[in-house]
Amino acid sequence: MQSRHLPASGKACxxxxxxxxxxxxxxxxxxxxxxxxxxxxxxxxDIICSLPSSSLxxxxxxxxxxxxxxxxxxxxxxxxxxxxxxxxxxxxxxKPWKTWIVRGILFLLGHFKSLRxxxxxxxxxxxxxxxxxxxxxxxxxxxGQERENLQYDYLLFFSNFNGTWxxxxxxxxxxxxxxxxxxxxxxxxxxxxxxxxNFKQYIALLQxxxxxxxxxxxxxxxxxxESAHIVQSSLxxxxxxxERSSPQQFxxxxxxxxxEVQCHLGAxxxxxxxx
Amino acid sequence: xxNKNGSVYGLTILxxxxxxxxxxxxxxxxxxxxxxxxSTREDSPFAVAPGTHLARLVVLDDVIYVGMPAxxxxxxxxxxxxxxxxxxxxxxxxxxxxxxxxDHLDAIWKxxxxxxxxxxxxxxxxxxxACQLNTTFYFAAVNDKSVEDTLRALQTQTAVADxxxxxxxxxxxxxxxxxxxxxxxxxxxxIPRPGSxxxxxxxxxGGHNE
Numbered sequence: 243m244q245s246r247h248l249p250a251s252g253k254a255c256x257x258x259x260x261x262x263x264x265x266x267x268x269x270x271x272x273x274x275x276x277x278x279x280x281x282x283x284x285x286x287x288d289i290i291c292s293l294p295s296s297s298l299x300x301x302x303x304x305x306x307x308x309x310x311x312x313x314x315x316x317x318x319x320x321x322x323x324x325x326x327x328x329x330x331x332x333x334x335x336x337k338p339w340k341t342w343i344v345r346g347i348l349f350l351l352g353h354f355k356s357l358r359x360x361x362x363x364x365x366x367x368x369x370x371x372x373x374x375x376x377x378x379x380x381x382x383x384x385x386g387q388e389r390e391n392l393q394y395d396y397l398l399f400f401s402n403f404n405g406t407w408x409x410x411x412x413x414x415x416x417x418x419x420x421x422x423x424x425x426x427x428x429x430x431x432x433x434x435x436x437x438x439x440n441f442k443q444y445i446a447l448l449q450x451x452x453x454x455x456x457x458x459x460x461x462x463x464x465x466x467x468e469s470a471h472i473v474q475s476s477l478x479x480x481x482x483x484x485e486r487s488s489p490q491q492f493x494x495x496x497x498x499x500x501x502e503v504q505c506h507l508g509a510x511x512x513x514x515x516x517x
Numbered sequence: 518x519x520n521k522n523g524s525v526y527g528l529t530i531l532x533x534x535x536x537x538x539x540x541x542x543x544x545x546x547x548x549x550x551x552x553x554x555x556s557t558r559e560d561s562p563f564a565v566a567p568g569t570h571l572a573r574l575v576v577l578d579d580v581i582y583v584g585m586p587a588x589x590x591x592x593x594x595x596x597x598x599x600x601x602x603x604x605x606x607x608x609x610x611x612x613x614x615x616x617x618x619x620d621h622l623d624a625i626w627k628x629x630x631x632x633x634x635x636x637x638x639x640x641x642x643x644x645x646x647a648c649q650l651n652t653t654f655y656f657a658a659v660n661d662k663s664v665e666d667t668l669r670a671l672q673t674q675t676a677v678a679d680x681x682x683x684x685x686x687x688x689x690x691x692x693x694x695x696x697x698x699x700x701x702x703x704x705x706x707x708i709p710r711p712g713s714x715x716x717x718x719x720x721x722x723g724g725h726n727e
Binding site for chain 1: 552
């Protein structure tokens with residue numbers, strides 16, 4: 243369990259769980275047992291799923307915003323990481339009139355390559371997106387669904403990056419501070435991306451965990467993928483000329499090929515342990 | 518709207534989860550329970566269906582209160598977020614999902630409001646589009662390669678490294694002959710299955726130094 247997310251209230255929740263099980267046992271006339279403190283993580287999720295009412299489950303798991311991330315083990319087997327990729331989700335509230343400024347900035351970012359060069363240079367982001375979600379833009383499908391009644395628009399951020407959370411936020415703060423400030427300064431209580439300590443606290447507050455994360459090539463980092471395509475392209479060119487050249491011509495071309503791809507070779511595998 | 522970057526499509530879907538006090542366990546927990554048991558390797562639904570680079574499913578419990586002087590507000594529904602980075606156009610991708618993994622889609626989305634089931638293809642596609650959010654800014658580091666292109670390239674990268682290491686100092690004629698054979702064999706080699714190049718799922722919570 244993540245110690246950063248386990249304040250005293252987390253322990254209180256588990257106590258509450260144990261008491262509930264006692265009450266249920268007493269009602270059935272059997273001997274009460276207190277087990278929640280000693281259960282492995284997966285079992286704790288099962289205990290919650292077996293509680294007699296969804297309102298009780300909801301009281302435990304989601305009566306407060308962000309509670310899910312306080313109890314990663316209780317919530318079940320969510321995983322922000324798959325191989326070398328980390329899935330980050332964050333949601334920030336914005337006053338509706340500010341939303342248009344963010345839209346404008348993101349429009350410029352999308353249409354002028356030079357403005358996003360720093361993101362490209364970071365080279366450990368595989369995919370990322372910002373989504374402006376207006377307060378009246380939450381999907382409403384009827385069928386008993388209550389329509390949302392919100393004061394804020396929301397900015398959703400999804401990123402697929404390589405490395406650890408700490409490395410990512412540090413690099414973001416160090417390299418992209420101006421860009422991040424431009425985008426996030428319109429969100430409520432954004433402290434600025436520098437100094438990084440406050441920025442990290444803000445992101446940790448706004449982040450919510452991933453329940454299921456899939457990658458077609460989990461052991462490859464963004465640089466591995468880019469390098470692999472360079473090798474593939476160079477190999478295809480060499481293969482195309484291999485059969486119609488003399489041995490000496492091929493040997494010269496092969497040497498050029500090796501020089502070209504030597505910085506892009508390697509094998510994919512488990513991510514190194516940060517430390 | 519920039520849902521596309523090159524040939525890659527950034528799909529964001531927000532499906533309201535059924536809010537039923539009588540459901541036990543609640544629908545959001547049933548989704549989480551199902552997702553927790555789902556493989557992330559080559560037998561993952563997203564590996565079986567074509568065209569997914571990376572995808573995530575997330576239950577959004579509520580919006581987050583950042584403290585005074587901001588206003589505290591709450592969602593009336595929980596939402597299932599489906600974020601996918603996929604090849605091609607949206608209709609083709611959604612049809613591909615419905616064709617290949619209808620059972621998984623139904624098992625997950627049956628807990629969402631108004632889900633019609635994947636058997637009715639058009640209703641399924643219409644439902645997903647009704648829940649789609651337009652991406653405001655979408656970044657893809659490699660935006661012109663398909664999943665198969667990337668898997669093949671990663672396989673090639675490793676094979677080329679091995680070939681170079683084992684053919685140092687060969688005379689030109691031998692080098693050319695063996696390279697031609699190597700390139701032919703490599704082209705004929707099956708592409709690794711999506712999701713197959715990872716280790717077994719090791720649940721990690723995403724701690725700050727994991």
